[in-house]
Amino acid sequence: MGIMGYLRERMGTILAFFIGFALLAFIVSEVVRSGGSFFRDDNNELAVVNGEKVPYDEFNKKLEQNTAQFKQAGQTISPQITSYIQETTWNQYLSQLLLKKEIEKVGLVVGGDESSSMVNGNTPDPQIARQFADPQTGQFDRNRLNQFLSYLQSGKADVTQKQAWKDFLGQLIEAKMASKYMALVTSGLYVNSLDTKDDYEAKNKLVNFKYATLDYSSIPDAKVTLTDDDYNTYYNAHKGEFKNPQDLRSFEYVSFNAAPSKEDSVALKADADKLAEKFKASDNDSLFVQINSETKTPIAFQKKGALEPKLDSLMFNAAKGFTYGPYVSNGSYKIAKLTDIKTTFDSVKTRHILINPAAEGGIDKAIAKADSLKKLIQGGKSFADLAATFSVDKGSGSKGGDIPAFDVNGAMGGGQGQITPEYTNAAYKANKGDLVVVTSQFGVHLIQIEDQKGSVKVVKVAIVDKPISASSKTQTVAYSKAQAFLGNLTKNNFDAEIKKEGLKKSVAQDFTGVAAGLPGLDNAREVVRWAYKAEKGDITDKVFTVGDQYIVTRLSEIKPKGILALDLVKKQIEPAVRNDVKAKQLSEKFQAALNGSSTIDQVAQKAGSKVVPVQNIVFANPVIPGASIEYKVIGSVFGSQPNKLSKPVNGQTGVYVYVVDGFTNPPALSNNVREKQQISQVLLQRSEGQILDALKDNANVKDNRAKLL
Incomplete structure (x- = not known):
């Protein structure tokens, strides 16, 4: 109790x-x-490299900078471009991190005198020279540099500018140490006389030979049975080829189409027809676009060739007020209206001073600063000097604020990039010599119009677009089918249910953890994240929405980093294994034909082949005309004696037997020094990339990008 x-x-x-x-x-x-x-809290841990953590927020700053550069160049940031920028940024970050560690190991430094010389020395760092070049001559202008350094020390410079200069110098020092490290490693590269002789002969020594071949295709695949021993033999002989540089995933999926139906398209077309009548009668086209268009594109003047081809010829030959559409373009119904026509300059040349609102305490203060600079220039101060001192656009600031000439669409000559619409419109509305202040996505610009050239007809076209999207009924039907299919799945009946329902299975194969788009699945980031959390054989517990598809997935394969096991490459190597088995049979056939034969013609006749003569082949270009690249065959040829029948050689497309007619040796090498220099140059060009690859191969990297990006 x-x-x-x-x-x-x-x-x-x-x-x-x-x-x-x-x-x-x-x-x-x-x-x-x-x-x-x-x-x-490890949510900020993007990776661990040789025991050192890589913070996500630090990496993300570099990622945002690289993305901004792409946007500034007028590049549309698609899922594929996003994936490319992420991978490029990661490789840059990883390379810098690994180099930094190696530099610390060997004790390389840039001393105070050396770093000072990089800025103030007789031959400043090339980046300093470029930043402070005379805009007219392109040559380094020491006065510009001294003015800027005096400004930094005067107390007038704000914290942001000082930090930007400090960061810039830090990058220069890092680059200097990296170049020292590369020089240290590459100084061990040496090309001797034997290297030059071998290279010269490989490119210039000629061989003539005759061959007979039995193609692998002469034996039907169905007559070849592959055994485990066949696979193991091939795998063990080529193991080094199956090194996987990074973790890969593959999944199988069934897609349920939620694209607009015919009925959806008809209904949307009827709505677009009504909208076209209203647009035609509208007397405020800009407001109409803002209210009714999916894409709120500013209405701006454009020259011929800038509009999509369907509109270009129509609008440049129509009268003001002409309305065209609805028409289908890029998955939308569009209606276009010609709102204005005029003749303007073919190109405008400007320079600018860019002010960062964040550094000034807000947009109003940035505009006030631009107005103050405008008054100074009107009072006689040098625009170029003020640009070098105050502009946060250091690329143009070091050139006096100079911006390449651009057309009415904002396109700079020679494909140098794109000017923002706000900047372009302001420059085309002003007169030559005017100073104007305008705000864009990059900050506040003080612009001076330097020149306006040429004459060109331009049109202003307002466009209303309505995406051709699926109705809720169409989406519900497709989603219900996907949900019903998912509800019937177990871990072992994926293929059986596909067959039962008469569906089609697709495969997304060998993608990385940072993939954004996959073949047939344009924006599949959510699915990729799932794949890197799942185990082989797992079926998703939800229906994924990818574009206009609903998909149900099953993780089919995991390929870890390192040498892949045989079962992971078995399907991939099957054709090569089959050719190896065929090669044994064809080699036996040739070997039988060689017995008792003294000429290549006799061998070919017995084996049921024909003799093909080949002339003037060099070792450095191992191509058999009319056949393919045959490294092994050509290598054997150059190691053979003339007039001697070869043994069977397994090539890329079949088994060969050959006889060498003779070699033609090139003239003696007359300029050994030049040949050495050429080979050394090639080695140096490759060396930096190969050094970084070697560091990455040897690094111990725990990569969490699949979870965080």
Whole structure:
């Protein structure tokens, strides 16, 4: 009774303990399963490289900078471009991190005198020279540099400008140390006389030979049975070829199409027809576009060739007010209206001073600063000097604010990039010599119009677009089918259910953890994240929406980083293994034909082949005319004696037997020094990339990008 009384009294405490313990166990199990930590915040850990953490926010700053550069160049940021920028930024970051460690190991430094010389020395760093070049001559202008350094020390420079200069110098020093490290490693490269002789002969020594071949295709695939020994033999002989540089995933999926139906398109066309009548009658086209168009594109003057081809010829031959459409373009119904026509300059030349609102304390203060600079220039101050001092666009600032000439569409000559619409419109509205202040996505610009050239007809076309999208009914039907299919799945019946429902299975193969788009799946980032959390054979617990498709997925393969196991490459190597088996049979056939034969013609006749003569082949270009690249065959040829029948050689497309007619040796090498220099130059060009590749291969990298990007 004592025990029962004790339990009654303490039951609340005991229950609370066990419930709390169960909850803690649940949380811990979830954390372990997801790879996180209960006691620390590792959501910011993008990767760990040789024990050093890579913070996500630090990497993301570089990623945003690179993305901004793409946008500034007028590049549309698609999922594929996003993936490319992420991978490029990662490789840059990883290379810098690994180089930094190597530099620390060997004790390389840039001393105070050296860093000072990079800025103030007789031959400043090339980047300093470029930043402070005379805009007229392109030559380094020391006065510009001294003016800028004096400004920084005068107390007039703000914290942002000082930090930007400090960061710039830090990058120069990092680059200097990296170049020292590369020089240290590449100084060990040496080309000797034997290297030059071998290279010269490989490019110039000629061989004439005759060959007979038995193609692998002469044996039907169906007559070849592959055994485990066949696969193992090939795999073990080529193991080094199956090194996987990074973790890869593959999944199978079934897609349920939610694209607009014929009925959807008809209904949308009827709505677009009504909208076209209203647009035609509108007397405020800009407001009409803003209210009714999916894409709120500013209405701006454009020259011929800038409009899509369907509109270009129409609008440049129509009268003001002409309305065209609805027509289909890029998945939308569009209606276009010619709102204005005029003749303007073919190109405008400007220079600018760019002010960062964030550094000035807001847009109003940035505009006020631009107005102050405008008054200084009107009072006689040098625009170029003020640009070098105050512009946050250091690329143009070091050139006096100079911007390449651009047309009415903002396109700079020679494909140098794109000017923002706000900047372009302001420049085309002003007169030559005017100073204007305008705000764009990059900040506040003080623009001076330097020149306006040529004459060109331009049109202003307002466009209303309505995407051809699926109705809710179409989407619901497709989603319901996908959900019903998912509901019937178990881990083992994926293929059976596909067959039962008469569906088609697709495969997304060998993608990385940072892939944004996959073949047939343009924006598949969510699915990729799932794939890198799932185990082989797992089926998704939800229907994914990818574009106008609903998909149900099953993780079919995981290829870890490193040498891949045979079962992961078995399907990939099957054609090569089959050719190896065929090669044995064809080699035996040739070997039988060689017995008792003294000429290549006799061998070919016995084997049922024909003799093909080949002339003037060089070792450096191992191509058999009319056949293919045959490294092994050509290598054997150059190692053979003339007039001697070869043994069978397994090539890329078949088995060969050959006889060398003779070699033609090139003239003696007359300029050994020049040949050495050429080979050395090639080695140096390759060396930097190969050094970085070697560092990456040897690095211990835990990569979390699949989870965080």
